[in-house]
Amino acid sequence: MRHGEPLGPDTERYLAEAEAALGELPPHARAEVLAELRDHIARWGEEQGRAPEDLTYAEVEAELGPPEALGTWAVEGGGPTSGPLVPALPPPGRRVAGLVRWSWVAAAAAVPLAAVVSVLVYASAGHLPFHVAGTGSAVHAAGPSRPSDGRAFSSSAAAAQSATVGTSTTDRAVSAAQALEIHRTSTELAQWTLQERSVAAQLASLAAQQQAASQGAQALEDRRVQLQTEMAQVSAQRQAMARVLADQGARTLCGQPAPVADPSGTAVPVVVQVHSGTMCIWTAPQLNH
Protein backbone atom coordinates (compact mmCIF):
# COMPACT_ATOMS: atom_id res chain seq x y z
CA MET A 1 0.00 0.00 0.00
CA ARG A 2 1.56 3.28 -1.07
CA HIS A 3 0.76 6.75 0.16
CA GLY A 4 -2.03 8.28 -1.87
CA GLU A 5 -2.84 5.08 -3.72
CA PRO A 6 -6.55 4.65 -4.57
CA LEU A 7 -8.44 2.49 -2.10
CA GLY A 8 -11.50 0.36 -2.77
CA PRO A 9 -14.66 1.83 -4.34
CA ASP A 10 -16.58 1.78 -1.05
CA THR A 11 -13.75 3.52 0.75
CA GLU A 12 -13.43 6.09 -2.01
CA ARG A 13 -17.17 6.75 -1.74
CA TYR A 14 -16.81 7.28 2.00
CA LEU A 15 -13.89 9.66 1.41
CA ALA A 16 -15.88 11.61 -1.19
CA GLU A 17 -18.68 12.08 1.35
CA ALA A 18 -16.17 13.04 4.01
CA GLU A 19 -14.68 15.63 1.67
CA ALA A 20 -18.11 17.16 1.15
CA ALA A 21 -18.68 17.22 4.90
CA LEU A 22 -15.36 18.98 5.44
CA GLY A 23 -16.33 21.82 3.11
CA GLU A 24 -15.90 24.39 5.88
CA LEU A 25 -12.18 23.71 6.05
CA PRO A 26 -9.70 25.61 3.87
CA PRO A 27 -8.61 23.50 0.87
CA HIS A 28 -5.13 22.66 2.19
CA ALA A 29 -6.47 21.61 5.60
CA ARG A 30 -9.17 19.52 3.94
CA ALA A 31 -6.58 17.80 1.74
CA GLU A 32 -4.47 17.00 4.80
CA VAL A 33 -7.43 15.57 6.72
CA LEU A 34 -8.39 13.41 3.75
CA ALA A 35 -4.79 12.20 3.38
CA GLU A 36 -4.81 11.20 7.04
CA LEU A 37 -8.17 9.44 6.73
CA ARG A 38 -6.79 7.57 3.74
CA ASP A 39 -3.71 6.53 5.71
CA HIS A 40 -5.87 5.56 8.66
CA ILE A 41 -7.92 3.20 6.52
CA ALA A 42 -4.79 1.67 5.01
CA ARG A 43 -3.15 1.12 8.41
CA TRP A 44 -6.33 -0.12 10.03
CA GLY A 45 -7.04 -2.49 7.15
CA GLU A 46 -3.50 -3.81 7.45
CA GLU A 47 -3.97 -4.40 11.17
CA GLN A 48 -7.18 -6.30 10.46
CA GLY A 49 -5.44 -8.36 7.80
CA ARG A 50 -7.73 -6.91 5.16
CA ALA A 51 -6.82 -5.44 1.82
CA PRO A 52 -8.04 -1.80 1.79
CA GLU A 53 -9.80 -2.35 -1.53
CA ASP A 54 -11.92 -5.11 0.02
CA LEU A 55 -13.30 -2.98 2.85
CA THR A 56 -17.00 -2.21 2.64
CA TYR A 57 -18.57 1.17 3.22
CA ALA A 58 -20.17 -0.11 6.44
CA GLU A 59 -16.82 -1.29 7.79
CA VAL A 60 -15.13 2.01 7.04
CA GLU A 61 -18.00 3.92 8.58
CA ALA A 62 -17.92 1.73 11.70
CA GLU A 63 -14.23 2.54 12.12
CA LEU A 64 -14.17 6.24 11.23
CA GLY A 65 -17.72 7.29 12.11
CA PRO A 66 -20.38 8.76 9.81
CA PRO A 67 -18.76 11.00 7.19
CA GLU A 68 -21.23 13.81 7.80
CA ALA A 69 -20.14 13.94 11.46
CA LEU A 70 -16.54 14.74 10.52
CA GLY A 71 -17.39 18.26 9.45
CA THR A 72 -18.74 19.19 12.86
CA TRP A 73 -15.44 18.25 14.51
CA ALA A 74 -13.63 20.62 12.20
CA VAL A 75 -15.72 23.67 13.04
CA GLU A 76 -17.38 23.18 16.42
CA GLY A 77 -17.03 21.46 19.76
CA GLY A 78 -15.33 22.34 22.98
CA GLY A 79 -12.08 23.56 21.57
CA PRO A 80 -10.58 26.91 22.45
CA THR A 81 -12.18 28.67 19.50
CA SER A 82 -15.66 27.69 20.56
CA GLY A 83 -15.34 27.68 24.31
CA PRO A 84 -14.94 30.34 26.97
CA LEU A 85 -11.23 29.72 27.56
CA VAL A 86 -10.22 32.00 24.71
CA PRO A 87 -12.88 34.61 23.95
CA ALA A 88 -13.55 34.94 20.25
CA LEU A 89 -12.93 38.38 18.75
CA PRO A 90 -14.02 39.52 15.33
CA PRO A 91 -11.18 39.79 12.84
CA PRO A 92 -9.29 43.13 12.95
CA GLY A 93 -10.67 44.18 9.59
CA ARG A 94 -14.24 43.80 10.86
CA ARG A 95 -13.50 45.75 14.05
CA VAL A 96 -12.02 48.62 12.06
CA ALA A 97 -14.91 48.53 9.63
CA GLY A 98 -17.28 48.90 12.58
CA LEU A 99 -15.30 51.84 13.88
CA VAL A 100 -15.42 53.53 10.50
CA ARG A 101 -19.16 52.91 10.25
CA TRP A 102 -19.91 54.45 13.66
CA SER A 103 -17.49 57.33 13.26
CA TRP A 104 -19.64 58.59 10.40
CA VAL A 105 -22.63 58.66 12.73
CA ALA A 106 -20.64 60.58 15.32
CA ALA A 107 -19.38 63.02 12.73
CA ALA A 108 -22.84 63.49 11.27
CA ALA A 109 -24.15 64.33 14.73
CA ALA A 110 -21.27 66.49 15.87
CA VAL A 111 -20.90 68.83 12.92
CA PRO A 112 -24.51 70.18 12.83
CA LEU A 113 -24.43 70.25 16.62
CA ALA A 114 -21.47 72.58 16.51
CA ALA A 115 -23.33 74.78 14.03
CA VAL A 116 -26.44 74.95 16.25
CA VAL A 117 -24.35 75.81 19.28
CA SER A 118 -22.54 78.48 17.33
CA VAL A 119 -25.86 80.10 16.44
CA LEU A 120 -26.88 79.92 20.08
CA VAL A 121 -23.64 81.54 21.14
CA TYR A 122 -24.12 84.29 18.63
CA ALA A 123 -27.68 84.81 19.79
CA SER A 124 -26.83 84.67 23.45
CA ALA A 125 -24.21 87.31 22.92
CA GLY A 126 -27.00 89.64 21.90
CA HIS A 127 -26.44 89.74 18.18
CA LEU A 128 -29.72 88.00 17.22
CA PRO A 129 -33.27 88.16 18.55
CA PHE A 130 -33.31 84.36 18.91
CA HIS A 131 -36.59 82.49 19.17
CA VAL A 132 -37.06 78.77 19.45
CA ALA A 133 -39.52 77.50 16.90
CA GLY A 134 -42.70 75.96 18.29
CA THR A 135 -42.40 77.31 21.80
CA GLY A 136 -42.76 80.99 21.29
CA SER A 137 -40.37 81.72 24.07
CA ALA A 138 -36.98 83.24 23.66
CA VAL A 139 -33.52 82.47 24.78
CA HIS A 140 -32.52 85.55 26.64
CA ALA A 141 -29.47 87.30 25.44
CA ALA A 142 -26.82 87.56 28.08
CA GLY A 143 -23.99 89.98 28.26
CA PRO A 144 -20.47 89.20 29.36
CA SER A 145 -21.14 90.61 32.81
CA ARG A 146 -24.09 88.32 33.50
CA PRO A 147 -23.22 85.97 36.35
CA SER A 148 -22.84 82.32 35.61
CA ASP A 149 -25.39 79.90 37.02
CA GLY A 150 -22.60 77.61 38.08
CA ARG A 151 -23.01 74.96 35.41
CA ALA A 152 -19.87 74.02 33.59
CA PHE A 153 -19.40 72.23 30.31
CA SER A 154 -15.98 70.79 30.05
CA SER A 155 -16.38 67.50 28.23
CA SER A 156 -17.71 66.36 24.93
CA ALA A 157 -20.84 65.14 26.73
CA ALA A 158 -21.69 68.79 27.14
CA ALA A 159 -22.31 69.05 23.42
CA ALA A 160 -25.24 66.70 23.72
CA GLN A 161 -26.54 68.67 26.65
CA SER A 162 -26.17 71.88 24.70
CA ALA A 163 -28.81 70.66 22.26
CA THR A 164 -31.26 70.64 25.15
CA VAL A 165 -30.48 74.27 25.80
CA GLY A 166 -31.69 75.16 22.32
CA THR A 167 -34.90 73.13 22.27
CA SER A 168 -36.44 72.75 25.68
CA THR A 169 -34.79 74.94 28.28
CA THR A 170 -36.20 77.96 26.65
CA ASP A 171 -36.92 79.94 29.78
CA ARG A 172 -33.46 80.00 31.29
CA ALA A 173 -30.73 82.39 30.45
CA VAL A 174 -27.41 81.24 29.05
CA SER A 175 -24.43 83.30 29.95
CA ALA A 176 -21.96 84.28 27.28
CA ALA A 177 -19.23 82.42 29.14
CA GLN A 178 -21.31 79.26 29.20
CA ALA A 179 -22.24 79.61 25.58
CA LEU A 180 -18.64 80.16 24.58
CA GLU A 181 -17.61 77.15 26.61
CA ILE A 182 -20.22 75.00 24.90
CA HIS A 183 -19.16 76.34 21.55
CA ARG A 184 -15.52 75.53 22.21
CA THR A 185 -16.36 72.04 23.46
CA SER A 186 -18.63 71.23 20.57
CA THR A 187 -16.11 72.53 18.07
CA GLU A 188 -13.46 70.41 19.73
CA LEU A 189 -15.80 67.40 19.59
CA ALA A 190 -16.34 67.93 15.88
CA GLN A 191 -12.60 68.14 15.31
CA TRP A 192 -11.93 65.01 17.32
CA THR A 193 -14.73 63.21 15.51
CA LEU A 194 -13.27 64.10 12.14
CA GLN A 195 -9.84 63.12 13.39
CA GLU A 196 -11.25 59.80 14.59
CA ARG A 197 -12.81 59.21 11.20
CA SER A 198 -9.52 59.94 9.50
CA VAL A 199 -7.58 57.54 11.76
CA ALA A 200 -10.28 54.90 11.38
CA ALA A 201 -10.03 55.20 7.60
CA GLN A 202 -6.25 54.75 7.83
CA LEU A 203 -6.76 51.72 10.06
CA ALA A 204 -9.24 50.26 7.60
CA SER A 205 -6.78 50.79 4.78
CA LEU A 206 -4.01 49.15 6.79
CA ALA A 207 -6.26 46.22 7.69
CA ALA A 208 -7.07 45.75 4.01
CA GLN A 209 -3.34 45.74 3.19
CA GLN A 210 -2.72 43.25 6.00
CA GLN A 211 -5.51 41.03 4.72
CA ALA A 212 -4.05 41.09 1.22
CA ALA A 213 -0.61 40.22 2.60
CA SER A 214 -2.12 37.50 4.75
CA GLN A 215 -3.87 35.99 1.73
CA GLY A 216 -0.56 36.00 -0.09
CA ALA A 217 1.10 34.32 2.87
CA GLN A 218 -1.74 31.81 3.03
CA ALA A 219 -1.27 30.93 -0.61
CA LEU A 220 2.44 30.35 0.04
CA GLU A 221 1.60 28.26 3.10
CA ASP A 222 -0.88 26.19 1.05
CA ARG A 223 1.78 25.60 -1.53
CA ARG A 224 4.32 24.66 1.16
CA VAL A 225 1.94 22.11 2.69
CA GLN A 226 1.17 20.71 -0.74
CA LEU A 227 4.88 20.37 -1.52
CA GLN A 228 5.53 18.84 1.90
CA THR A 229 2.89 16.18 1.26
CA GLU A 230 4.24 15.59 -2.22
CA MET A 231 7.77 15.35 -0.79
CA ALA A 232 6.69 12.62 1.62
CA GLN A 233 5.06 10.69 -1.21
CA VAL A 234 8.02 11.07 -3.55
CA SER A 235 10.41 10.17 -0.77
CA ALA A 236 8.49 7.00 -0.03
CA GLN A 237 8.49 6.09 -3.70
CA ARG A 238 12.22 6.79 -4.03
CA GLN A 239 13.06 4.63 -1.05
CA ALA A 240 10.97 1.77 -2.40
CA MET A 241 12.72 1.98 -5.76
CA ALA A 242 16.11 2.18 -4.07
CA ARG A 243 15.35 -1.04 -2.24
CA VAL A 244 14.37 -2.74 -5.49
CA LEU A 245 17.51 -1.48 -7.22
CA ALA A 246 19.79 -2.56 -4.39
CA ASP A 247 18.24 -5.97 -4.39
CA GLN A 248 18.50 -6.32 -8.16
CA GLY A 249 22.15 -5.27 -8.05
CA ALA A 250 22.94 -7.59 -5.19
CA ARG A 251 21.33 -10.58 -6.85
CA THR A 252 23.04 -9.87 -10.18
CA LEU A 253 26.52 -9.10 -8.91
CA CYS A 254 26.72 -11.19 -5.79
CA GLY A 255 24.08 -13.82 -6.26
CA GLN A 256 22.33 -12.96 -3.02
CA PRO A 257 19.84 -10.36 -1.80
CA ALA A 258 20.89 -7.06 -0.28
CA PRO A 259 21.45 -7.15 3.48
CA VAL A 260 18.16 -6.83 5.26
CA ALA A 261 19.84 -5.02 8.13
CA ASP A 262 20.32 -1.99 5.97
CA PRO A 263 17.83 0.46 7.49
CA SER A 264 17.79 2.82 4.54
CA GLY A 265 17.33 0.12 1.93
CA THR A 266 19.79 1.92 -0.32
CA ALA A 267 22.94 -0.19 0.08
CA VAL A 268 24.92 -0.43 -3.14
CA PRO A 269 26.85 -3.62 -3.77
CA VAL A 270 30.51 -3.32 -4.78
CA VAL A 271 32.44 -6.34 -5.95
CA VAL A 272 36.03 -6.45 -4.73
CA GLN A 273 38.67 -8.83 -6.04
CA VAL A 274 40.53 -10.61 -3.24
CA HIS A 275 43.18 -13.34 -3.44
CA SER A 276 40.70 -16.15 -2.85
CA GLY A 277 38.08 -14.88 -5.27
CA THR A 278 35.58 -12.02 -5.08
CA MET A 279 33.88 -10.47 -2.11
CA CYS A 280 30.74 -8.36 -2.03
CA ILE A 281 30.72 -5.24 0.09
CA TRP A 282 27.61 -3.14 0.53
CA THR A 283 27.96 0.55 0.95
CA ALA A 284 25.03 2.56 2.19
CA PRO A 285 25.55 6.18 1.26
CA GLN A 286 22.31 7.29 2.92
CA LEU A 287 22.56 5.42 6.18
CA ASN A 288 22.11 8.68 8.01
CA HIS A 289 18.75 9.24 6.31
Added chain:
Amino acid sequence: MVTEHSSVATQLRKGVAPYCALALIAEGPRYGYELSRALAEAGVVAGSGSVYPLLARLQADGLVTSVWQPPPADGGGLPRKYYALTEAGDSALVDFRRHWTQLSTGVERLLGATAAGGRPDASR
Protein backbone atom coordinates in the same frame (compact mmCIF):
# COMPACT_ATOMS: atom_id res chain seq x y z
CA MET B 1 -34.02 18.77 30.26
CA VAL B 2 -32.03 15.83 28.97
CA THR B 3 -33.95 14.13 26.21
CA GLU B 4 -31.30 12.75 23.90
CA HIS B 5 -28.63 10.69 25.61
CA SER B 6 -26.51 10.19 22.51
CA SER B 7 -26.48 13.93 21.93
CA VAL B 8 -25.29 14.51 25.49
CA ALA B 9 -22.48 12.01 25.00
CA THR B 10 -21.50 13.71 21.76
CA GLN B 11 -21.44 17.14 23.37
CA LEU B 12 -19.42 15.86 26.32
CA ARG B 13 -16.93 14.26 23.96
CA LYS B 14 -16.64 17.41 21.89
CA GLY B 15 -15.90 19.37 25.03
CA VAL B 16 -13.08 17.21 26.28
CA ALA B 17 -11.63 15.59 23.15
CA PRO B 18 -9.47 18.57 22.10
CA TYR B 19 -7.78 18.66 25.49
CA CYS B 20 -7.36 14.90 25.67
CA ALA B 21 -5.60 15.14 22.32
CA LEU B 22 -3.42 17.96 23.64
CA ALA B 23 -2.62 15.91 26.74
CA LEU B 24 -1.49 12.97 24.62
CA ILE B 25 0.62 15.20 22.40
CA ALA B 26 2.12 16.87 25.49
CA GLU B 27 3.72 13.53 26.36
CA GLY B 28 5.72 13.71 23.15
CA PRO B 29 5.16 14.06 19.41
CA ARG B 30 2.49 11.63 18.19
CA TYR B 31 1.28 10.79 14.72
CA GLY B 32 -2.34 10.95 13.69
CA TYR B 33 -3.17 7.25 13.64
CA GLU B 34 -1.59 6.77 17.06
CA LEU B 35 -3.66 9.63 18.50
CA SER B 36 -6.79 8.39 16.83
CA ARG B 37 -6.39 4.88 18.30
CA ALA B 38 -5.67 6.19 21.78
CA LEU B 39 -8.63 8.58 21.81
CA ALA B 40 -11.02 5.99 20.38
CA GLU B 41 -9.90 3.35 22.88
CA ALA B 42 -10.46 5.80 25.72
CA GLY B 43 -13.98 6.44 24.42
CA VAL B 44 -13.24 10.13 23.96
CA VAL B 45 -14.30 9.96 20.31
CA ALA B 46 -17.03 7.76 18.88
CA GLY B 47 -15.42 7.35 15.47
CA SER B 48 -11.68 7.40 14.90
CA GLY B 49 -12.11 9.62 11.87
CA SER B 50 -13.23 12.60 13.92
CA VAL B 51 -9.74 12.95 15.36
CA TYR B 52 -8.31 14.25 12.08
CA PRO B 53 -10.59 17.28 11.61
CA LEU B 54 -10.15 17.93 15.31
CA LEU B 55 -6.37 17.98 14.87
CA ALA B 56 -6.78 20.29 11.88
CA ARG B 57 -8.73 22.69 14.08
CA LEU B 58 -6.14 22.54 16.86
CA GLN B 59 -3.51 23.33 14.28
CA ALA B 60 -5.52 26.21 12.83
CA ASP B 61 -5.88 27.55 16.37
CA GLY B 62 -2.10 27.45 16.79
CA LEU B 63 -2.22 24.88 19.59
CA VAL B 64 -0.28 22.19 17.74
CA THR B 65 2.14 22.02 14.85
CA SER B 66 2.61 19.12 12.49
CA VAL B 67 5.21 17.70 10.16
CA TRP B 68 5.14 14.82 7.72
CA GLN B 69 7.90 12.29 8.29
CA PRO B 70 9.03 9.72 5.74
CA PRO B 71 8.28 6.08 6.53
CA PRO B 72 10.36 4.72 9.38
CA ALA B 73 13.12 2.24 8.61
CA ASP B 74 11.35 -0.60 10.40
CA GLY B 75 9.09 -1.16 7.44
CA GLY B 76 6.16 1.05 8.42
CA GLY B 77 5.64 1.74 4.76
CA LEU B 78 3.66 5.00 4.93
CA PRO B 79 4.69 8.55 5.79
CA ARG B 80 3.43 9.74 9.15
CA LYS B 81 2.17 13.16 10.18
CA TYR B 82 3.53 13.96 13.60
CA TYR B 83 1.95 16.52 15.92
CA ALA B 84 3.71 18.55 18.61
CA LEU B 85 2.39 20.97 21.19
CA THR B 86 2.96 24.72 20.85
CA GLU B 87 3.37 27.12 23.74
CA ALA B 88 -0.25 28.22 23.27
CA GLY B 89 -1.33 24.58 23.30
CA ASP B 90 0.51 24.03 26.54
CA SER B 91 -1.20 27.07 28.11
CA ALA B 92 -4.62 25.91 26.90
CA LEU B 93 -3.99 22.49 28.42
CA VAL B 94 -2.93 23.96 31.76
CA ASP B 95 -6.02 26.16 31.74
CA PHE B 96 -8.29 23.24 30.90
CA ARG B 97 -6.79 21.03 33.62
CA ARG B 98 -7.59 23.70 36.19
CA HIS B 99 -11.20 24.11 34.98
CA TRP B 100 -11.69 20.37 34.64
CA THR B 101 -10.50 19.66 38.17
CA GLN B 102 -12.96 22.16 39.60
CA LEU B 103 -15.83 21.06 37.39
CA SER B 104 -15.36 17.32 37.71
CA THR B 105 -15.02 17.56 41.48
CA GLY B 106 -18.28 19.47 41.71
CA VAL B 107 -20.13 17.17 39.33
CA GLU B 108 -18.83 14.06 41.06
CA ARG B 109 -20.00 15.39 44.39
CA LEU B 110 -23.47 16.17 43.06
CA LEU B 111 -23.88 12.95 41.14
CA GLY B 112 -22.46 10.86 43.96
CA ALA B 113 -24.77 12.44 46.49
CA THR B 114 -27.88 12.11 44.38
CA ALA B 115 -27.04 8.50 43.40
CA ALA B 116 -26.75 7.65 47.10
CA GLY B 117 -30.23 9.06 47.64
CA GLY B 118 -29.00 11.97 49.73
CA ARG B 119 -28.82 15.67 49.13
CA PRO B 120 -25.67 17.32 47.84
CA ASP B 121 -23.54 18.54 50.68
CA ALA B 122 -23.61 22.30 50.24
CA SER B 123 -21.13 22.87 53.04
CA ARG B 124 -18.27 21.28 51.14
